[in-house]
Amino acid sequence: MVWRDLISKNIITHLKLQNLEESQRLMLLTDIADLLQKQIMVRLIEFLNEEEIGELLHLLEHNDDKALSIFLDEKVPHLEEIIFEELGTIKKDLGDFLN
Amino acid sequence: MVENINNLVLKNQVNLSQEQIRQLADGFFSITKRALDKYRKSAEDKQDKKGLREVAVLENLLNLNYEELGDSVDGLKRLYEGCYPAILRALRYANTWNTEEHAKLYAQLEEVLSSAQRGPDFDYFVRYFLEKSGQPVNKYQGESIEQALFSYIKGQKSEVENKKSEKPEKRHDALLALQEEHVSLGEKAEIIDGLDLELTSGNLIKHRENALPKLRSLPKNERLIPSDEIMINRNRLEKMRVELFEKQEDLAKIGLLSGIFQSKKKKNLIKEIADLQKNIGDLEAKNKINEIRFVLKERSAAFDLRVDNAQEEKPKSPVKKLFAFYEKFFMKKILPEKWRAKLEKQGFLGKLLANACTLNTAISFSLLGGGLAVGGASIVGASILSGRRFLSGTATGVGSYNLLKLGSKTYAQTHGWDKHLSETEIKGLSLDQTIKYLAHYEANVLFEGRKVDGDPYYNSLTEHFSSILDESKAAFIDEKNLEFDELAWKNYGIEKVAEIDLNLQKALKAKNIKENRLKGAAVLIGITVGSGLFQKAISHLFNWGEAPAAAGSQAEAVSDMGGTETLLAEQEIPGLPELPPAELDLMAENQVDQSLIPELAGDSLSVTPEVPADLFPAEDIYNPPQPAMDSIVEASGQTAEMLKHLFIENHPIIESAGGDISVVGDKIKVVFDIYTGGDFELKQQALRRVMMDVFPVKEVLDADGFSFVDAGRVESNVATFTKLLEARPFHGFDPSVVKDIIKMEGNQLVISDYARLEKISAKALEVSKTWVPDMSSGFVRVAKNTNEKIWESLLDTKLQNIKT
Incomplete structure (x- = not known):
C-alpha cells in the first residue's frame, strides 16, 4: 500500500492498536502526532529560504496569527500537500516496520 | 551495449502506460522487499557491514516516493538501473525461502505479470532485468519471458547457469559494484560521489542529503534496522506461533482418537494452547509498543540531526530556533478556510473542530482517519453551520484542542461524559451537555478504530442536538409569514456571547491586568463561552432562563467582536488538562x-x-x-468553575501530579x-x-x-x-x-x-x-x-x- 492510500486510514486500525490499553494507545498516538509535527516542520524549514525562515520565526514569536496565515498562504501554498504526504508517510513507515 | 540498452529504455518506455509503470514498479518493490527481509537478517546475523549497507541502499530506495518513481519513465529507469546490483544480492536470498513464502512470491509475481498488459515494452523490462542480472537474454529464447523471470527467482536454473550468475555478483560486491556500474554508465557517477552511508551506534543507517538524485519529495532521511531487542522478540513470537500451530495440529489429531488418556492429553493441550495464545497476545502488544516507540525515537533523533546539520551548514540561520517552535506552530488556530470546509463535512466532531481547532488537532483528527484528507457525509443538519460562533466556544469547553485526550475514556470519566445514556436521559440533556457527550463519543469511537456511521447511539445524540437547535429557532419564526429569520437568530446568539465577552473584558481592564493575564482572560472567555456562560447565553437564546441583563446596543456588542476574536486568536492553549503522564519511577x-x-x-x-x-x-x-478575577464574580455565578479551569490550563503540572484543585472563595x-x-x-x-x-x-x-x-x-x-x-x-x-x-x-x-x-x-x-x-x-x-x-x-x- 502506498502512502497516499493511507492518508485517510485510521492509524488505530492500520497499526492494529485496538487491543492495546487505552492509556498506551493514547501515549503512542500523542507521540506519533508529535513526530508528525516535527516532520512537517522540517519539511517547512527545508522548503523555505533563510529569509523566510526568519520571517516565520518572527511571526511565531510575536503571535501574529493573521500575518502567519497570510505568510503560509503565500509562501507555502502546498502546505496541505506536505501534511498529506507526511501523514501518509508516517502511517506507512510505522506499518511497514511493524510488518 | 550499455548505450544501446539506454536507448532502448528511452525509446521503449515512452510507450509504457502509467498504469503499466506502476504495476511494474509495484512488482519490483514487492520482490525486493520480500528478499530484503532475508537479506537483512542474514547480514545482521553475520554482522556483515557491507551487506547491511547494501540493505540500507535498498531500503532507501524503497523509501523513495514510490509513486513519483513509478509515475515517470525516468523514475522507473532509475529504479532498476541504479540499484540492481544490490537487488541481485538480495534476490539470491529468494532461493533460500521456504516453500510457503516462495509460493506466495510466485503468486504475487504471477499477479503482477498477468495484470500488466504485456507487450514489447513490458517484455523489454523483463529482458532488461534478466540481462542485468547476468542472464543473457538469448539463453531464454524460445521460453517465455515470464517463465524466465520465474525461473530466476525460483532458483530453478541449471548449475552451470547458477555459476555463471554468480560471477556478476562478485563483481557487484556491495557499493563497489554499484559504483562501477554507475561509472560505467557515466551519467550516474555523480550519484555515487554523493553517496555517503554510515552505520550509527543506534542501528540507524542514514545517508546524507543528495546521496540519491533529488526528487521533489525524496525522503532524505533514513531507514531503520530493528534493534536487537526487537529482533529477539520477533524471533520469540515466530517460535511461539510455530509452537501454537503445532499444538493446534496435535489437538486436531487427538480429535480423531478416543480414550481417557487422549482426553487428558486433549485437556492439557487446550490449556497449553490457551496459555500460548495469551502469551502471544501479550508479547505482541508489548512488542508493538516497543517497535512503535523505537521508530518514533529513531525518527525523531533523525529529524533533530537533520536540523542540526542544517544549522551547522548555516550557523547564523535561525533554523534550529524555528524548529524548537514546532509545537507552538501547531498550537495555532490558523486553519485555512478550505480546511475548515473539509472538516465541517465530517460529522459532528468535524464541525466542532472546524470552528476552533488548532493545526495539531486537525492533524490528530487526520491520524484517526478524519481531518483534512477526507470528505464525508454531513451527519448533523446544516443548521449548525450558522452557529459557528457557539461551536467555537464550545470546542474550547470540551477540550477539543486535544482530540486524543477528548477521545479517551479516562478523560471522559473525569468529566462525567463516559456514561452511556438512555433515550430518556438523552432527551433531558441541555445543548451544552449534548455537545460534550457527542464530542467525546465520536472521538472515542475513532480512538477505538471504529466509525460512527450508522451508530444508533451517536444518531440519537445528533438527533437530539438537531432538535434542540430547531426548537430554538421557533422563537425566530416570523408570525406573519411563518418564515424563519436566520439572521436574527444568529445575531441574537452573537449578541449574547459578545455581551458576556464585553463584560469580562471590562472587568478585566478595570483591574489593569497585565498582558499575560489578559491572555489568560482570553482562555477564560473561551472556557466561559464553552461551558459555563455559554450555557447561560444559550439558555437565554432558547428562552430557557431569565432575560439577559441590559447590555450595550447590539451594534456595539457585535462591533466589539473584533476585539474578542483577537483575544481568542491569541490563546494557544490546547484545552483541558493533560492526563497524568506515564508512571514515573x-x-x-x-x-x-x-x-x-x-x-x-x-x-x-x-x-x-x-x-x-x-x-x-x-x-x-x-x-x-x-x-484579579474578583470582578468576574459579579459577571457570573460560574466563577469557581471558570477559575478552576483557568488554573488547570495555566498550571498543567499540578493536575497531572494528582493535586486536588478547588476554589475556596x-x-x-x-x-x-x-x-x-x-x-x-x-x-x-x-x-x-x-x-x-x-x-x-x-x-x-x-x-x-x-x-x-x-x-x-x-x-x-x-x-x-x-x-x-x-x-x-x-x-x-x-x-x-x-x-x-x-x-x-x-x-x-x-x-x-x-x-x-x-x-x-x-x-x-x-x-x-x-x-x-x-x-x-x-x-x-x-x-x-x-x-x-x-x-x-x-x-x-x-x-x-x-x-x-
Whole structure:
C-alpha cells in the first residue's frame, strides 16, 4: 500500500492498536502526532529560504496569527500537500516496520 | 551495449502506460522487499557491514516516493538501473525461502505479470532485468519471458547457469559494484560521489542529503534496522506461533482418537494452547509498543540531526530556533478556510473542530482517519453551520484542542461524559451537555478504530442536538409569514456571547491586568463561552432562563467582536488538562541524597546569606494582591468553575501530579496526599512539582534552556519550603511567611492560596541564585540525582500550554 492510500486510514486500525490499553494507545498516538509535527516542520524549514525562515520565526514569536496565515498562504501554498504526504508517510513507515 | 540498452529504455518506455509503470514498479518493490527481509537478517546475523549497507541502499530506495518513481519513465529507469546490483544480492536470498513464502512470491509475481498488459515494452523490462542480472537474454529464447523471470527467482536454473550468475555478483560486491556500474554508465557517477552511508551506534543507517538524485519529495532521511531487542522478540513470537500451530495440529489429531488418556492429553493441550495464545497476545502488544516507540525515537533523533546539520551548514540561520517552535506552530488556530470546509463535512466532531481547532488537532483528527484528507457525509443538519460562533466556544469547553485526550475514556470519566445514556436521559440533556457527550463519543469511537456511521447511539445524540437547535429557532419564526429569520437568530446568539465577552473584558481592564493575564482572560472567555456562560447565553437564546441583563446596543456588542476574536486568536492553549503522564519511577526521587548539600546536611543557618531587602518586601507577603478575577464574580455565578479551569490550563503540572484543585472563595486551593499510595510518599516530591510549576517559563526558554543549574534552583526552593513547613527558618526566610498559605495537615500537603505561594516561591527562586550560582552547587548534585526522566516529564508538562 502506498502512502497516499493511507492518508485517510485510521492509524488505530492500520497499526492494529485496538487491543492495546487505552492509556498506551493514547501515549503512542500523542507521540506519533508529535513526530508528525516535527516532520512537517522540517519539511517547512527545508522548503523555505533563510529569509523566510526568519520571517516565520518572527511571526511565531510575536503571535501574529493573521500575518502567519497570510505568510503560509503565500509562501507555502502546498502546505496541505506536505501534511498529506507526511501523514501518509508516517502511517506507512510505522506499518511497514511493524510488518 | 550499455548505450544501446539506454536507448532502448528511452525509446521503449515512452510507450509504457502509467498504469503499466506502476504495476511494474509495484512488482519490483514487492520482490525486493520480500528478499530484503532475508537479506537483512542474514547480514545482521553475520554482522556483515557491507551487506547491511547494501540493505540500507535498498531500503532507501524503497523509501523513495514510490509513486513519483513509478509515475515517470525516468523514475522507473532509475529504479532498476541504479540499484540492481544490490537487488541481485538480495534476490539470491529468494532461493533460500521456504516453500510457503516462495509460493506466495510466485503468486504475487504471477499477479503482477498477468495484470500488466504485456507487450514489447513490458517484455523489454523483463529482458532488461534478466540481462542485468547476468542472464543473457538469448539463453531464454524460445521460453517465455515470464517463465524466465520465474525461473530466476525460483532458483530453478541449471548449475552451470547458477555459476555463471554468480560471477556478476562478485563483481557487484556491495557499493563497489554499484559504483562501477554507475561509472560505467557515466551519467550516474555523480550519484555515487554523493553517496555517503554510515552505520550509527543506534542501528540507524542514514545517508546524507543528495546521496540519491533529488526528487521533489525524496525522503532524505533514513531507514531503520530493528534493534536487537526487537529482533529477539520477533524471533520469540515466530517460535511461539510455530509452537501454537503445532499444538493446534496435535489437538486436531487427538480429535480423531478416543480414550481417557487422549482426553487428558486433549485437556492439557487446550490449556497449553490457551496459555500460548495469551502469551502471544501479550508479547505482541508489548512488542508493538516497543517497535512503535523505537521508530518514533529513531525518527525523531533523525529529524533533530537533520536540523542540526542544517544549522551547522548555516550557523547564523535561525533554523534550529524555528524548529524548537514546532509545537507552538501547531498550537495555532490558523486553519485555512478550505480546511475548515473539509472538516465541517465530517460529522459532528468535524464541525466542532472546524470552528476552533488548532493545526495539531486537525492533524490528530487526520491520524484517526478524519481531518483534512477526507470528505464525508454531513451527519448533523446544516443548521449548525450558522452557529459557528457557539461551536467555537464550545470546542474550547470540551477540550477539543486535544482530540486524543477528548477521545479517551479516562478523560471522559473525569468529566462525567463516559456514561452511556438512555433515550430518556438523552432527551433531558441541555445543548451544552449534548455537545460534550457527542464530542467525546465520536472521538472515542475513532480512538477505538471504529466509525460512527450508522451508530444508533451517536444518531440519537445528533438527533437530539438537531432538535434542540430547531426548537430554538421557533422563537425566530416570523408570525406573519411563518418564515424563519436566520439572521436574527444568529445575531441574537452573537449578541449574547459578545455581551458576556464585553463584560469580562471590562472587568478585566478595570483591574489593569497585565498582558499575560489578559491572555489568560482570553482562555477564560473561551472556557466561559464553552461551558459555563455559554450555557447561560444559550439558555437565554432558547428562552430557557431569565432575560439577559441590559447590555450595550447590539451594534456595539457585535462591533466589539473584533476585539474578542483577537483575544481568542491569541490563546494557544490546547484545552483541558493533560492526563497524568506515564508512571514515573518515584523511587528514583526518593533516593535523593540531601547530604550532598552542605547546608542541608549540617542544617546550619550560619552560612545563610542575607536576603536583599528589595527582593522580599514584607507587604508583598502579608498583603496579598487582590485577586484579579474578583470582578468576574459579579459577571457570573460560574466563577469557581471558570477559575478552576483557568488554573488547570495555566498550571498543567499540578493536575497531572494528582493535586486536588478547588476554589475556596476567590483562592485556588491545592491538596496533595502524602503517604504510600497517595499522590506522593514524600512531601518533597509534591513540592518539586509545585516549584517546577512556578519556575518562570522565560528561564526555561533562555539561551541554556532548562539546565541543571535551573533544576538546582528548583531543588533549592524545594529545600526552602521543606524547612519552612517544618517551622524552621531557611535561606533567609522565616516560617511565618507561609502562614495561611501552605502547611502539612496530617498526611496532606495543603496549599490554601496558590497565588500567594507563587509569589513567595518567586522570591525564593531569586534568592536561590545565591545558593546555586553554577554547577558546583550541592543543589545541582541533588538535581542530577533525581531521575532525568522526571525532569523531562515535568518540563514537557510545563511547556504543553506554553504562552510566550
